[in-house]
Each structure stands twice: as structure tokens, then as C-alpha cells.
Amino acid sequence: MSHQVESVVIPVAGLGTRMLPATKAIPKEMLTVVDKPLIQYVVEEAAAAGIKNIVLVTHASKNSIENHFDTSFELEAQLEKRVKRSLLAEVRSITPEGTNIISIRQSNALGLGHAILCAKPIIGDKPFAVLLPDVLIDKYQSDLTTDNLAGMKRRFEQTNISQVLVEEVDADDVENFGVVDVENTDLKAAEFSAIKALIEKPSKFDAPSNLAITGRYVLASSVWEALEFTLPSVNDEIQLTDALQLLLQSEPMEAYKIVGRSHDCGNKLGFLQANIEYSLLEPNLGKHLRSFLQTLSL
Template sequence: MTTVRKAVIPVAGLGTRVLPASKAIPKEMMPVVDKPVIQHVVEEAVQAGIKEIILVTRSGKSSIEDHFDSHYELEEQLERKNKTDLLNAVRNIIPSDVTILSVRQSEAKGLGHAVHCAAQVIKDEPFVVILPDVLVNNYQQNETDLQKMVAAFDQHSAAQIMVEAVPEDKVHLYGITDCNGIKPAAGESAAICGMVEKPSADEAPSDLSVVGRYVLPGRVMELLADTKPGAGGEIQLTDALDELLKEQTLEAYRMTGKTYDCGNKLGFLQANVAYGLQHPETAADFKQFLAQQD
């Protein structure tokens, strides 16, 4: 049985890259086919064995919490009309043995600060961090990448950071891992000797960019408590991980699936196309529709 049972999902962002859609609706509630982005992410966590999900939120985001709560009037109406499939889809969003709770991030001070807001709930236990902007699609694979990361954490007792290869002209947009020249095969991990935030192509130690999935020991919360503001005047998770690297092994896990950045317009559209072509209710007609477009 896995030792990793908790996940932190920061959802306090303003969603400026998808304005005006996110002006009144949290970006995490924007739908990819028939589920909001946040539900896709929570289902990913549940598949990986997570039993307690901590949403790091702020004012104006209550609809995210409402989505995972019961809606008695809606359920009663669906039951009365014998719409069983819809009733099950609404009622069984998360399994009964999974708990979702929220903590507040009072002000935007960076990803590291957001993660540390959950310290009282995490305590000294290992935990997953999932950035909800990014969907990881493991369609028709036996295991998800996050499941494999959790298994690697249990096996190697080493923090796992999901990475994917990016084109050379894109490395300056991402955090890049240095694995001392080693490039793990997809689905495998390699020890990290350093991380560089948004390097130039000439300075990048590899093409392996950090994706937005982490499996971390509880020690990270202690390090975050002492982490000073870094890039952009914010408390960076990367800075705490650099400190952790001085104490123990960190590994880069190279993903097998595909990612879609739903935090920007193009990525959001790409996700809807990919998931729409996979959904049993929409796949056939949607494929036909796309084939007819210029």
C-alpha cells in the first residue's frame, strides 16, 4: 500500500491568461468536455491512491468547493425523472472514502507559499502537489503517470518531479532539470543534481521541463517555512526543492502521457479536442465534424 495519501492542489490563481472567461468563473471550473478542469485533476489524484485532497483557495472560488458537495435538489429531480446515468455522474464525483477540504491563501506569494498554506494538514506526511492548470492525459494506458510517480516514491524513497522533453527554443519558458546528462526513458526516473528556472537555450542543462506534478516528503513543508522570496519576489517551491536536494535524493520522472495547459486559451482548446475525441458520447460525431472543417 502506498504511503502517499494526501494531495495539495493550489487553486487560488486569478486565471489572467484565459480572461475574460475567468472573470466571474474560476478557471478551474471551465469545462473540458463535460467535466470542469478541477474534476479531471481530482480524479487523477484519486486514481493514484490519494484519500485526502487539500484545495488551497481564496475568496471568489467557492464554486469549486460546491462542485464536490452534494446537490440535493438536483439529485432528487434526476432520481424522480429516472435519469440514472446523470444521477450517478453527479452523485459519484468522488468516492465516499475521499475527503476534500480547503485552506485559504490570504495573498498571492507564489507557489511555494500556496503549498505551505497546507502545512497544518500535511504535517510530516509525504504528499502530492498537482497544478490544476495542466491536464495529464494517459488515455488507454494501464497506469497514469501520477500512479507511477507514487510507486517510484515508495520504491526509491526519493521525491519525484514529473518532467517532459520540450523543444530547445522553448526551454526558456520552463523550469529545467539537470540529471547530469542522463535522460530517463518515458516512465522511468533519474536522479536530479540541479534545477534551473527558465534558462536560455545555451545555459539549459537538458530539455527536461518540470510539468506540474510532484511527490514530496513532508520535510518540504519545514523547508518552505524558512524559504525567502526568490524570483518575482515570490516564495518559490523550486527554492525549497534546491534545499531538499542538499539533504536527500530527488528524481525526475519522465512522463508517458500528453499534457495540456488549460491555463491558456490554446491549451484549453487542445484539451477539449483531445478529450472530446476520447469521450464515448462525443468521439464519433466530433471526429466527423473536425474532418469537415477547413
């Protein structure tokens, strides 16, 4: 069986309740950081890691995501007519060259584990990655072609051991994340360690470490069976963390320490922070925004 990771599953069917009212009519994945929607950053990350098949697990209300990656002949014709060549190039590069965007519906909101399981008919008996679209891996603090998802993919293809990206968080925040118990808690960036257990949202007194799962996974096809046998738990949903804990009973799994940092864009503060940081580093906006911020006296 091939260990090559050729596909990524991106679950986009969620309601985005933490970002209401903005997400009442707009998918949270289409909210923009600077000038690109979150989903585009995530697709670009997958393409940079060498993964070309993008499977969107979507919902009837999320057509704008599919439209974003489709060709807009009218828009392109207008940009061509107005000789806006740089904008035309940007629009045409929204979908990375050679990337295939495939959509499948999640009929019922039964949790992340269920959303991933919806992609099984497309992925088949092959390994795959999972990227959560509201987690942005900071492109300014790591190399998307070698680090994080790319590094996890490389490690999996060498070992056939499922990989989970982790990042240190404050002890008071562990209750908001899935947390891993690892053999080596003193992990350096880009290092990996065997996972002994995965715990969904433990209290800070029960957490085995402060290494939080960070929305990136590279998984062996054996996870399908684990997902099928996982019972609903928190919020009566099928949790991916529970499925991975079940899988861990029969095969090894590794934690991969993030290079750089992530941004949780699924909550308002994290989304604003990502926008400010990315804007300050944007060549055409950074110095103007910095000058503006220095005039504020709040």
C-alpha cells in the same frame, strides 16, 4: 516514520490571468474539458493513484470549486424524479468514493511555494503529493492507476526519495518552465534519474536539458523546512522550484519521465487542444465532431 503518501495538495487560489476574460468570474479550475471541469480530472487522477485526502488551497472567490464537490440535494432529487438515472450516477460520482475534500485559504497571493506551505497544518509531518490543476495528464495515453502520479507514489514509498514529473519540451520553450538537470538525460517513459539541479525558467542557452517539470510532485515532509527558508524571487513570489533546489542540497531527489503526455490547460491554446483531443476520443461525441471538422474549409 511512514512513507505512505495519503494526501495531495492542489493549489487553486490563483487568478488565472492567462485565461482572462473567461476567468474574471469563473475559477480557471472550473473551466471544462468536454463536460468536466479541470479540477475534477485532477481529483480523479489522485484517487486513481490511491490518494484519498485532497487538500484544496483556495481563495474566497473560489467557492464554486468546493460547491462542485459538495452534495446537491435539490439537483439529485430532480434527476431522481425525472428518472434520469445515468445523469444522477454521474453527479453522485463527481467526488470519487472514499475521497475526503478539505479546503484551506491562502490569504495572500505569494506564489506556488507559499500556497503549498499553507497546507502544512493539515498535512503535518508526512509525505504528500502536489498536483497543479491546470496541467492535465492525458488519460487516453497512460493508465492513471499505474503510471505517472501512481508510479511516482510507488517509487517514493519504496525509496523515500522525492519525485518530480518531467516531460520533454522543445528547446525554444524551456524558458516557460522549470527545468531539471539529471544524471541520465536519455530517460525513457516511466524511468527515473537523480536530479542534479532545478532551474526556474532558464534561457534555452542556459538550460541543462529539455526536461521540463510537469505539475506533479511527490515530496518528503522535509520540504516544509525548505519552503519556510525560501526567499521570494520571480514576481516577488516564493517559488516551489527554488525550495526544491534548496532541499536538493541536503537530500536526493529524482525525476520521473512522463508516460504519454500532458496538456497545459492554463493557456488558451493548450486548453483548446485538450478539448479537441478529448472530444474526438469521447465515445458519444468523437465521430460527430470528426465529421464536423471535415466539413470546415478554413
